[in-house]
Amino acid sequence: MFKTIVIPVDLGHVDRLEKALSVAGDLAAQYDSAVHVVGVAPETPHALGHTPAEYKAALEKFAADLSDRYGRPVTPHPVIATDLRIDLDALLMKVSDELSADLVVMASHVPGFAEYIFGSNAGTLASHAKMSVFVVR
DSSP states (O other): OOSEEEEEEOGGGGGGOHHHHHHHHHHHHHHTOEEEEEEEEESSOBTTBSSHHHHHHHHHHHHHHHHHHHTSOEEEEEEEESSHHHHHHHHHHHHHHHTTOSEEEEEOOOOOHHHHHHOOHHHHHHHHOSSEEEEEO
């Protein structure tokens, strides 16, 4: 049913990804799907890497750990954004399209007041993506 699963990840909040990672792993095993993790980071220094190369290494390690956990290959896709707040949704959609994803499994948070003004990344992707989006809260 699903040949390619994309999991957008925020390495700064790995503790909040557990449910989505479990769902993605279960679906990948059930459907023998290829799994890709996509991480988007700013081009400026940040907590996860002073350079894009450092961020890439962190995402590669995360993907390798998921590969061990899932018992199948997980391919990392680091994406560097000029303005993370503005570009994030479009970049996630672009990479998911480029990978021909059938399914995006994405963690979300309990909506609050800010979502009434700004919306959520998961909500935007679910509303506009061509592929199925499984939002895990």
